[in-house]
Amino acid sequence: MLLATVDYAEDWWIQVIKAIIIFAIALQLVPIVLIAERKLLGRMQNRYGPNRVGPFGMLQPLADILKLLTKEQFRPTTSVGVLFALAPVISILTACAAFAIIPFGDTQNIFGTEVGLYGIDVSIGPLYLFACGAIAFYGIMLGGWSSGSKYSFLGSMRGAAQLISYEVSQGLALVGVIVTAQTLSLTQIVHAQTGMWFFIPQFVGFLIFLVAGFAETNRAPFDLTEADAELVGGYNTEYGGGRFASYYFAEYLNVLVVAGVVATIFLGGWLLPFGIHPPGWVDPFVVLAKMAIVTFLFIWARATLPRLRYDQLMSFGWKVLLPLATLNALVTAIVVVATD
Amino acid sequence: MDGAPETPRSGQPPSDASPASAKSAASAVARPASEQPLDTPVPERLGEWRPAEDVIQVVRSPQPGATRGTWRAFRETARGLRTVFGQILRGPTTVQYPEEKVPVFPRFRGRHKLHRFEDIPHNGAQAGLEKCVGCSLCAAACPADCIRVVAAENTPENRVSAGERYAAVYEINLAQCIFCGYCEAACPFDAITMGHDYELSDYDREDLIFTKEMLLAEAIERTPLRNEDE
Numbered sequence: 001m002l003l004a005t006v007d008y009a010e011d012w013w014i015q016v017i018k019a020i021i022i023f024a025i026a027l028q029l030v031p032i033v034l035i036a037e038r039k040l041l042g043r044m045q046n047r048y049g050p051n052r053v054g055p056f057g058m059l060q061p062l063a064d065i066l067k068l069l070t071k072e073q074f075r076p077t078t079s080v081g082v083l084f085a086l087a088p089v090i091s092i093l094t095a096c097a098a099f100a101i102i103p104f105g106d107t108q109n110i111f112g113t114e115v116g117l118y119g120i121d122v123s124i125g126p127l128y129l130f131a132c133g134a135i136a137f138y139g140i141m142l143g144g145w146s147s148g149s150k151y152s153f154l155g156s157m158r159g160a161a162q163l164i165s166y167e168v169s170q171g172l173a174l175v176g177v178i179v180t181a182q183t184l185s186l187t188q189i190v191h192a193q194t195g196m197w198f199f200i201p202q203f204v205g206f207l208i209f210l211v212a213g214f215a216e217t218n219r220a221p222f223d224l225t226e227a228d229a230e231l232v233g234g235y236n237t238e239y240g241g242g243r244f245a246s247y248y249f250a251e252y253l254n255v256l257v258v259a260g261v262v263a264t265i266f267l268g269g270w271l272l273p274f275g276i277h278p279p280g281w282v283d284p285f286v287v288l289a290k291m292a293i294v295t296f297l298f299i300w301a302r303a304t305l306p307r308l309r310y311d312q313l314m315s316f317g318w319k320v321l322l323p324l325a326t327l328n329a330l331v332t333a334i335v336v337v338a339t340d
Numbered sequence: 341m342d343g344a345p346e347t348p349r350s351g352q353p354p355s356d357a358s359p360a361s362a363k364s365a366a367s368a369v370a371r372p373a374s375e376q377p378l379d380t381p382v383p384e385r386l387g388e389w390r391p392a393e394d395v396i397q398v399v400r401s402p403q404p405g406a407t408r409g410t411w412r413a414f415r416e417t418a419r420g421l422r423t424v425f426g427q428i429l430r431g432p433t434t435v436q437y438p439e440e441k442v443p444v445f446p447r448f449r450g451r452h453k454l455h456r457f458e459d460i461p462h463n464g465a466q467a468g469l470e471k472c473v474g475c476s477l478c479a480a481a482c483p484a485d486c487i488r489v490v491a492a493e494n495t496p497e498n499r500v501s502a503g504e505r506y507a508a509v510y511e512i513n514l515a516q517c518i519f520c521g522y523c524e525a526a527c528p529f530d531a532i533t534m535g536h537d538y539e540l541s542d543y544d545r546e547d548l549i550f551t552k553e554m555l556l557a558e559a560i561e562r563t564p565l566r567n568e569d570e
Contacts, residue, residue: 043428048436304424305417320410 014115019100022119026099029288030252031061036292037252037299044303068248071241078148079238087146088239088246091139095253098132101125102260103187105270105283117284118187125186126174129261130167133216136254137163140218140225143247144235155234158310159225162215165317166222170212172325173205176332177265186261190269197268204328206266208321210297213258215317217251219298221305224313255298256291263290443566449519449534450563452512454555457502470556471531472510473503481526486516503529510552515545536563 010018035050035058042049050057075084100119107116122128137159144156178184180201181192189198199206215222226234236247263269267290270283278286308316435442444450455471474491492508500506523532532555539562542548 040428043432044424046427046430046432047434048432300421300424304420324410 010113010115014113015120018115018119022099022104023096026096026253026256029256030249031065033252033256033295034061034064036295037302040296040299041303044300065245068240068245069242073241073243076148076238080146080148083142083146084238085243087139087143088243088250089139090142091136091250092246092253094132094136094139095250095257098129098136098257099253099260101128101186102257102264102287103190103269104287105280106187106190108280108283116187121185121187123183123185125184125189126171126178126261126265127184129257130171133167134163136250139247139250140235143239147235147238149238151231151233151237152235155225155227155231155237158227159218159235162218162222162224162313162317165314166212166215166321169208169317169321169325170216172322172329173208173212174265175325175329176202176205179329179332179336186264186269189265190271193268193271197266197271197273199266202266202328202332204324205332206262208325208328209266210262210294212321213262214298214301215313217254217258217298219251219255220302221308222313223307224310227307229307255295259291259294259298260287262294263287267294441562441564443564444536444538445566448536448538448563449521449524451514451535451537451540451559452517452523452550452555453533453535453559454510454552455531455533456556469499470501470506471529472507472527473501473529473531474505474507474510475528477526477528478523478532481522483520483522484516484518486513486518487511487523488513507552510555511549512555513549514540515548535559536561536565538563 038060039049039057048057050060053059053063075081101122103116103118103121105117107114140159141156144152144154144159147153177189177198180198181189183189183192192198214220218225224234226236228234231237236244239247264287269290270286272278272286457469457471474489476489476491479485479487479489488509488511489507490509491505494500494504494506519534521534524534537559540548
């Protein structure tokens with residue numbers, strides 16, 4: 001039985017080069033998001049943000065990461081050694097893996113070779129994404145559990161509950177799009193948005209996916225997993241140095257992944273409005289610009305909204321988002337069948 | 341068998357658990373008609389005070405339903421987002437301290453200064469003499485006990501101050517000083533005043549003990565003075 005197919009596959013050496021390039025781009029984007037977040041948070045709070053390291057403080061992430069990487073690798077005596085070391089790796093690995101399916105452009109003819117500007121175009125796009133997201137929570141849960149600290153444990157328990165509550169709505173929010181586009185491949189979904197980007201007919205789905213994305217990436221206002229005020233950092237309380245940097249890195253990479261998926265699925269991927277068709281090399285920049293907009297939404301929400309209480313989080317996920325997402329999927333299905 | 345729906349009031353006399361009281365509970369202002377009116381003189385009402393009759397009853401406005409509640413939450417969230425975005429346009433209010441400084445008011449109490457007589461002789465004194473006569477009134481007035489004065493006699497060969505005596509040692513421990521300005525107020529000769537300098541950090545506590553020479557020296561004005569219209 002064939003479970004999934006790869007829609008377009010190149011020679012193995014092209015795929016290796018693509019993997020390296022995409023990984024390099026992802027690594028470059030994370031510090032940019034880091035500094036952008038700190039700068040924007042500063043502006044939203046009537047202050048400058050970091051402005052001492054390098055021109056306009058742009059080298060601040062470099063200084064932060066260097067500082068973290070040169071710190072001692074400390075492990076509490078109560079921790080479970082192997083899992084303690086493995087957990088941040090799982091986090092960062094799944095974040096990178098999820099990045100592979102975000103299409104930065106259509107198939108391009110580069111030096112006479114057809115190359116798709118994405119890591120891989122699987123026929124089960126969103127499912128792959130949810131699989132990666134689900135495994136990513138093992139990173140958080142194992143990290144919190146193996147630390148042998150009550151704060152970490154509480155944080156990871158919250159993370160587990162949050163995952164279950166929000167992945168359902170996130171998946172259901174995408175059903176409307178999938179039903180409309182009649183495909184699961186992300187490149188095909190982008191092609192289906194040629195007339196109109198999905199965030200107009202699927203606005204409710206867009207909002208639900210975005211909110212569930214905040215929860216999925218453990219960002220404010222759903223950062224109960226970290227909850228600095230009460231859990232002194234949650235699952236990463238006991239982590240320091242390079243391992244903490246990995247968690248930090250994975251968090252921002254997850255933000256980028258969700259931004260990329262939102263840009264692809266709801267904001268028309270590499271398409272431009274008003275029938276503008278730029279040459280193929282512009283496509284990645286269009287996608288990056290849209291990702292920047294979505295990332296700005298993440299930062300904006302973080303600066304605005306206070307952290308939800310735990311029961312509020314649960315009731316919001318199950319009593320508001322899930323019925324809305326179900327209704328959205330149902331209405332879309334009816335409309336699609338009726339107009340077919 | 342009181343199967344009738346219990347009203348939220350507690351301590352109600354059982355004879356009152358009638359349809360009439362249920363009606364008054366529905367109107368949420370639960371006062372039985374037999375209750376005395378509020379304009380009864382206070383002592384009388386106090387005399388008849390019975391516990392559990394003054395239970396504060398919370399009157400809630402109708403809660404929005406699921407749809408309206410969701411919409412209200414959405415609207416309020418959007419309002420919050422708009423407010424935060426407005427703050428970006430307002431720009432930062434940070435003062436970049438070492439580079440920019442907030443100007444101080446003229447009567448700001450910063451580091452002390454000791455003064456000499458200037459070119460106008462006062463009380464027969466000559467210009468250039470120290471104003472301080474070593475009376476130790478500042479040290480007496482100091483609540484933090486941070487001023488140390490050791491006085492010595494002026495001689496015709498060595499005339500330091502305009503008075504009979506002068507301060508041979510005048511030290512202010514700025515690590516102890518609370519900048520209250522009492523020394524300035526206590527001084528009968530205006531010999532000590534509070535300056536404008538507040539940048540007084542140092543690496544050693546000993547370095548914060550300012551001697552007479554340091555206090556007499558022309559102060560480097562590191563802090564901008566506020567203009568009159570500021």
